[in-house]
Amino acid sequence: MTITGTILRTAIRMAVGAMLAGGLAASAPAVATEDTATRAAFTAGPLTAAPGTMVSGFLDIAEGVDTGTKVPVTIAHGAKPGPVLALIAGTHGYEYAPVIALHRVRRALDPSLLSGTVIMVHVANMPSFMERTVYRGPVDGKNLNRVYPGRADGTVSDRIAHAITAYVIAPADYVLDLHAGDGNEALRPYIYMPVTGDKAMDRAIRDMALAFGLDHIVIDDQRDMSARPTRYTDQTALVMGKPAITTETGQLGSVVEDWVGPAERGVWNILRHFSMIPGTATPVENPVWLTGYRVVTSPADGVFIPAVRDGYAVAAGGRLGVLQNLFGEPVATIRAPFDGIVNYVVATPPVRRGEPLAMVSRRADPPD
Numbered sequence: 001m002t003i004t005g006t007i008l009r010t011a012i013r014m015a016v017g018a019m020l021a022g023g024l025a026a027s028a029p030a031v032a033t034e035d036t037a038t039r040a041a042f043t044a045g046p047l048t049a050a051p052g053t054m055v056s057g058f059l060d061i062a063e064g065v066d067t068g069t070k071v072p073v074t075i076a077h078g079a080k081p082g083p084v085l086a087l088i089a090g091t092h093g094y095e096y097a098p099v100i101a102l103h104r105v106r107r108a109l110d111p112s113l114l115s116g117t118v119i120m121v122h123v124a125n126m127p128s129f130m131e132r133t134v135y136r137g138p139v140d141g142k143n144l145n146r147v148y149p150g151r152a153d154g155t156v157s158d159r160i161a162h163a164i165t166a167y168v169i170a171p172a173d174y175v176l177d178l179h180a181g182d183g184n185e186a187l188r189p190y191i192y193m194p195v196t197g198d199k200a201m202d203r204a205i206r207d208m209a210l211a212f213g214l215d216h217i218v219i220d221d222q223r224d225m226s227a228r229p230t231r232y233t234d235q236t237a238l239v240m241g242k243p244a245i246t247t248e249t250g251q252l253g254s255v256v257e258d259w260v261g262p263a264e265r266g267v268w269n270i271l272r273h274f275s276m277i278p279g280t281a282t283p284v285e286n287p288v289w290l291t292g293y294r295v296v297t298s299p300a301d302g303v304f305i306p307a308v309r310d311g312y313a314v315a316a317g318g319r320l321g322v323l324q325n326l327f328g329e330p331v332a333t334i335r336a337p338f339d340g341i342v343n344y345v346v347a348t349p350p351v352r353r354g355e356p357l358a359m360v361s362r363r364a365d366p367p368d
């Protein structure tokens with residue numbers, strides 16, 4: 001892990017930008033308060049931020065058994081004490097809406113008014129982002145959200161996970177893993193709300209899920225919390241005792257306001273929920289609670305023609321779509337396993353055997 005000159009350049013650019021913009025972020029010089037005078041700097045890996053400042057730079061994933069990469073990260077260290085919130089975007093490199101949402105947050109977040117610390121991972125999976133791959137990284141063919149907590153001596157996805165575990169999740173009190181429908185997935189925004197079995201933890205997770213503000217919440221009670229390795233980003237945080245949720249806002253590589261807006265608003269809502277910024281949190285009322293989700297996978301390689309769209313209600317046995325062969329002839333009708341809501345459906349043609357075609361969840365009663 002090394003600091004690059006970019007941090008300093010970015011800090012200078014930000015200061016100049018703020019002066020030019022006359023503006024939004026940090027337009028007034030930080031006033032040294034009692035808090036800032038006594039508050040320690042915050043360090044995450046190679047990045048250190050003084051109270052009331054924001055720094056950006058890279059976690060350097062050194063070359064190992066395969067090529068290295070760099071993970072762009074921003075730390076906003078508030079002038080006042082408070083929790084440490086980790087915001088992780090770009091775990092899947094074709095899920096752009098949360099990446100753009102965090103850029104907006106970075107521009108507007110004023111560390112002189114912040115209580116606590118925000119660690120933003122702008123793009124966790126740079127190899128996938130730059131090569132526009134879905135699900136898996138192009139170097140090692142691994143799904144970054146299945147290799148946590150990672151390993152220092154593994155392939156590049158393992159090493160990214162290892163660095164994010166050490167420098168982003170470990171120092172955090174709360175973790176948001178910000179996803180979207182991947183480049184091939186039409187997705188109706190929702191939250192995965194993990195259930196750990198620990199009452200206090202589950203209450204904190206539920207409060208986060210409601211605070212983020214999406215109106216579809218999937219009660220994710222199919223996790224084996226004792227499983228090791230933890231595989232998932234959020235599960236890695238949970239087993240370390242940190243409440244975490246995974247959010248899904250966006251689809252098909254789009255960065256229109258419909259998808260970026262909910263991700264950005266969700267982050268501000270969470271910051272208010274933890275009293276890290278001024279303002280009152282307004283949790284979503286009467287969300288659609290879902291459970292028992294099933295990912296319907298493809299029985300063969302081919303071309304998938306969906307019969308439903310994201311968010312549709314389907315009956316048990318209802319058509320989700322048709323799998324065709326490479327000559328456009330129908331091979332299989334893909335049907336809903338039960339009555340439910342289509343959380344996402346694959347909306348671009350190519351599919352491989354075993355890959356997701358759609359995710360369906362059942363309606364559920366609100367949790368206790």
Ligand SMILES: [Zn+2]
Pocket residue numbers: 091092095179180182
């Ligand atoms: Zn994802």
